[in-house]
Amino acid sequence: MDLLDDDDAPPRRSNAPEFSVSELSQAVRRMVEGEFSFVRVRGEVGRVARPPSGHLYFDLKDDRSVLAAIVWKGQASKLTARPEEGMEVVATGRLTTFPGQSKYQMTVDDIAPAGAGALMAQLEARRKALAGEGLFDAGRKKPIPYLPEVIGVVTSPSGAVIRDILHRLRDRFPRRVIVWPVAVQGANCAPEVARAVKGFNALPMDGPIPRPDVVIVARGGGSIEDLWGFNEEIVVRAVAASKIPVISAVGHETDTTLCDHAADLRAPTPTAAAEMAVPVRAELAERTAVLSARASRALRQGVFQRRQRLNDLARALPRGDVIVGQAQQRLDYLGAQLPRALRSVTERRRVQLADLRLGTGVLVRSIRAERRRLEEATRAMAPALARTARDARRDLDDLSARLDRAQQARVRFRRDVLERVAPRLHPVVRRTVAESREDFERVAASLTPDLPLARIGRLREGLLALDRLRETLGYEETLKRGFAVVRADGQVVTTADAASRAAALEIQFADGRLTVGNRPATGARKRPADPPPEQGSLL
Known part of the structure; x- marks a missing residue:
């Protein structure tokens, strides 16, 4: 008998039963649901999703594990409390499996709150501390430029976020974009994001890399653990200290981080951040055209209204020849009266001048x-x-x-009396008398004839001054200056008429007198007075 070749031998079979994938999944499901048909689980609510189907999906977690949970549409409206991310709850339900993804999950029938989770408590404490420093105040937030030239983006270069931002900017208004690549989750997320924000602020204004006019910090949605890097204090302080306006676009619309509070503007999504950064170019062009047309119409309307107003005012004004004609008539009238007025003024001035001359003559005669x-x-x-x-x-x-003799006699009399009385006085009184006598002698010595002579000298000086005044005021001094005094019959002659009637005249000069005879005037003609000077024309 031929031996069979090893390759032709039939395969050996095991006694273990064979299951299909579906059979095994169903077996696991029956076992899990049988063992955990009613459970109560305490944990912190993680990511919450509410799809359009009406079902409610969320995670229950602690510091080491995560359990997926689902609330069916019909049961979601009957829940005691709605699950929110960060809440610590007690969920009641049963465990089951989801064969489509080979995972187990909990079907929740009811939820009861059990308190805030550890992460949310830490986040709330940090938020209060930073808010107390004023990092979230609305007064310190900077306005976003209306049309920035350069936009800086802090995000992951490999995610869909940067593509969404670039696509939206290209559709609305193309701008220059500078991307600073960072890790958007994990341990390196917070320091890299803070370094990127500080780096954009450190760029020089005229350097090879232009400094952005606005910075977008962007990341896609995720759980609170995924977004935790944007809640770190280093990121919040860097965003708050940025001199460049910052738009925060971290997560989806329901996600909120501390970076959103510190930023100058919060966008619900990265795409919305791009929309907030730039306007729509087509809308700007259209608006510019509309405003230009409105300005042109307003200008034309304004010119028309002002022209119409000017025409109305011109019709209300009198004619120019009427206004000028009245002024010309007044000018002609005044021009005709001017010569007569000048002659009248000249005549009045001539009369006043004659009066002044007459008054001057009277004054001279009075002097x-x-x-x-x-x-x-x-x-x-x-x-x-x-x-x-x-x-x-x-x-x-x-x-x-006489005064000198009287003083000397009085001194001698006082001295004699003292000498007779002195021997009879007490020695003490004698000394007093002796001292008095010495004082009296000193006083008597001072009463010398020089004292009245000084007074006499002053009187003599006054008398000499009066005599000099008399000589100065006398006419003899005037004669020394070349003048002479004419007398007739002992009287001073002051007029030519009186001198012509006198028989003889006596003329006194400074050095003597001279008597001369006089002849009566024969037909002497008086010299006519000089006519007043003719006044020239005033024009």
Whole structure:
């Protein structure tokens, strides 16, 4: 018998039963549902999803594990509390499997809150601390530029976020975009994001890499653990300290991080951040065209209204020839009256000048008469003043001599009295008398004849001053300057008429007198007075 070749031998079969994938999944499901048909699980609610189907999907987690949970549409409306991310709850339901993904999950019938989760408690404490420092105040937020030239984006270069932002910017208004690649989750997320924001602020204004006008910090949606890097204090402080306006677009619309509070503007999604950063170019062009058309219409309407207003005002104004004609008529009238007015003014000025000349002559004659009276009074006063001066000088000399003799006699009398009384006084009184006598002798010595002579000297000086005044005011001094005094019959002659009627004239000069005969005037013609000067034209 031929032996069979090893390759032709039939395969050996095992006694273990064979299951299909579906059979095994169903077996696992029956076992899980049988063992955990009713359970109560305590944990923190993680990511929550509410799809359009009406079902509710969320995660229950602790510090080591995560359990997927589902609430069917019919049961979702009956829940005691709606699950929110970060809440710590007690979920009641049963365990089951999902064969489509080979995982197990919990079908929840009811949820009861059990308190805030650890992450949410930590997040809330950090939020309060940073808010207390004023990092979230609305007053410190900067406005976003309306049309930035350069936009900086802090995100992962390999995700869909950057593509969405670039696509949206290209559709609305193409701008220059600078991407700073960072990790958007994990341990390196927070330091890299903070470094990127600080790096954009450190770029020089005129450097090779332009400095952005606005910065977008963007990331897609995720659980609170995935977004935790944007809740770190280093990121919040970097965004708050940025001198460049920052738009935060972290997560989806329901996701909120501390970076959103510190940013100058929060966008619900990265695509919305691109829309907030730039306007729509087509809308701007259309708006510009509309405003330009409105401005042109307004300009034309304004010019038309002002032209119409000007025409109305022109019709209300009087004609120019009427206004100018009245002024010309007044000018002609005043021009006709001007020569007569000039002649009248000239005549009045001539009369006033003649009056002034007449008044000047009267004044000169008055001065001359006063001078004559003064000279006559001086001549009459000179002999009396001289006699008074001589008498006063004689009286003063006599009085001085008498006063001197009286003082000396009085001193001698007092001395004799003291000498007679002194021997009879007490020695103490004698000493007092001796001292008094010495004082009296000192006083008597001071009463020398020089004292009244000084007073007499002052009187003599006053008298000499009066005599000099008399000589100055006398007419003899005037004669020394070339003048002469004419007398007739002992009287001073002051007019030519009086001199012509006198038989003889006596003329007194400074060095003597001269008597001359006089002849009556024969037909002497008076010299006509000079005519007043003719005044020239005033024009």
